[in-house]
Amino acid sequence: MTVGDSRMHLIRFFIPLLLGNLFQQMYSLVDSIIVGKGIGDSALAAVGSSGTIHFFIFGFVMGLTHGFGIFFSQAFGAKKMKKLEEYICSAIVLSILIGVAATIVSILFIRPIFVFMQTPPDILEDAITYFRIILLGIVVTIMNNLAIRILQSVGDGRSTLISMALSSVMNIILDIAFVIGLHLGVAGAAWATVAAQAGSFIYCSVIILKAGLFRPEPSVWKASAGNWLPMLRLGIPVAMMNSVTALGTMLLQVFVNRMGSLYVAAYSVCMKYAALFEQVGYSVGLSALTFTGQNFGARNKERIRRGNFQAAVISVFANLPIAVLEIFFARQLAGLMVTSSDVIEQCAAFMPWLGVFIFPLGWLFIFRNACQGMGNTFLPMLSGVVEVAMRLSFGWLLQRSFTGIAVAEIAAWTGACVMLWFSYRYVLKSSFL
Numbered sequence: 001m002t003v004g005d006s007r008m009h010l011i012r013f014f015i016p017l018l019l020g021n022l023f024q025q026m027y028s029l030v031d032s033i034i035v036g037k038g039i040g041d042s043a044l045a046a047v048g049s050s051g052t053i054h055f056f057i058f059g060f061v062m063g064l065t066h067g068f069g070i071f072f073s074q075a076f077g078a079k080k081m082k083k084l085e086e087y088i089c090s091a092i093v094l095s096i097l098i099g100v101a102a103t104i105v106s107i108l109f110i111r112p113i114f115v116f117m118q119t120p121p122d123i124l125e126d127a128i129t130y131f132r133i134i135l136l137g138i139v140v141t142i143m144n145n146l147a148i149r150i151l152q153s154v155g156d157g158r159s160t161l162i163s164m165a166l167s168s169v170m171n172i173i174l175d176i177a178f179v180i181g182l183h184l185g186v187a188g189a190a191w192a193t194v195a196a197q198a199g200s201f202i203y204c205s206v207i208i209l210k211a212g213l214f215r216p217e218p219s220v221w222k223a224s225a226g227n228w229l230p231m232l233r234l235g236i237p238v239a240m241m242n243s244v245t246a247l248g249t250m251l252l253q254v255f256v257n258r259m260g261s262l263y264v265a266a267y268s269v270c271m272k273y274a275a276l277f278e279q280v281g282y283s284v285g286l287s288a289l290t291f292t293g294q295n296f297g298a299r300n301k302e303r304i305r306r307g308n309f310q311a312a313v314i315s316v317f318a319n320l321p322i323a324v325l326e327i328f329f330a331r332q333l334a335g336l337m338v339t340s341s342d343v344i345e346q347c348a349a350f351m352p353w354l355g356v357f358i359f360p361l362g363w364l365f366i367f368r369n370a371c372q373g374m375g376n377t378f379l380p381m382l383s384g385v386v387e388v389a390m391r392l393s394f395g396w397l398l399q400r401s402f403t404g405i406a407v408a409e410i411a412a413w414t415g416a417c418v419m420l421w422f423s424y425r426y427v428l429k430s431s432f433l
Helices: 006-038 041-049 051-077 081-116 121-136 138-153 157-181 186-210 218-257 261-277 279-297 301-328 330-335 341-356 358-373 378-397 402-430
Strands: none
Touching (some): 006 157, 006 301, 051 218, 081 121, 081 138, 138 186, 138 279, 218 402, 261 330, 261 402, 279 301, 301 330, 301 341, 358 402
16 A cells, blocks of 8 residues: 555555445344344343443453554555564464453453443343353454454455455354244354354454465564564553543443433444444544555655545545435334334434534544554544543433433544544654654
8 A cells, every 4th residue: 555546545445344344243233133123122222231341341352453453554564574474473472361361350240340330120131141152252353353453454355355244144144043043042142243253263364374474483473572562552552442432332321221221222223323334434444544554664654644634535425325324214224123113213313413423433533543553552542531521521411311322422423533633633743753
């Protein structure tokens, strides 16, 4: 990505990334449809209530792989292939160690966390059952995300698309088999997710080895130990940013949980769609990360500036159809997942707010990833603090209203976007002095 038409590089990389991420989110959506229609609205609420906790725990470990990917992109852009191999070895060791530690700690404290969040009693046990199984797959999930990040860092969007499509198909098939066929309930949905992650990891690992990006030789492993601290210094702020952001959503979930199961189900539906639709902006942001990282390694300031402006324009046009869907077709979208008319009406009041403000969310991803691509992960971490402050302040003020929760969500997006725009301008200027 260091030579040629920057706009076309971004578009060509963005499209397979988007399709892959949509596949990944699609199986989460189908998972919710199967659980909601096949088991019931209370089961859907149980699975959905774990979403913010999932983001808190998995966001941390996956944020590490995101941070490690910055090293991959910069080494590849600078054409330092031996260094790239060393970084990959370091990332593998660190990911496994942190994944095992996160699994142990999370399983020990999962029940107190759900109780602290005031999860409604009628869905508490199902929520814990579902998430305990998901926690057993943390190491598989983090290794899968690391493998995907390696391929994305060198510009291979095609292989990541195939891996995500593969995991999506596996998840849907196993969901139907476990939930509908074997009647395993929410546990079946959880096991299907873990198995799908494992399938994707195996595929990506084969591609990485075939491409020669990583050779497990003793000399490379030995040299990689010296990279641990630098990679943790860059990776931990990204992980902390994800966890801090997730903390805000967890506390916002507390306000929703106080309203009762009906609102928990509606919030689960809305956030499932939000997670699906934000993949457009997220994918443009990942394109900006790889583009910025490679060009930072090549020391090309003007190309970084021009490419990220083009990414912001691409994000606007790509998000337009999403905005239309959320604003004008909220009832129809909710009806695909739940049967309760009360839940659907609450979704119809909540979702249009997300559609109107999806554009600053898209720019947020670009500015955040561009800063990270230039090696600054501290300011993006602070943007997570901004999100928490906005969510909590607006959530506390408007907690008696379900649409007030939507306002708190979009306030977090907008506040972080403004902060990151100034941060991006500062990092771009200071990095090339």
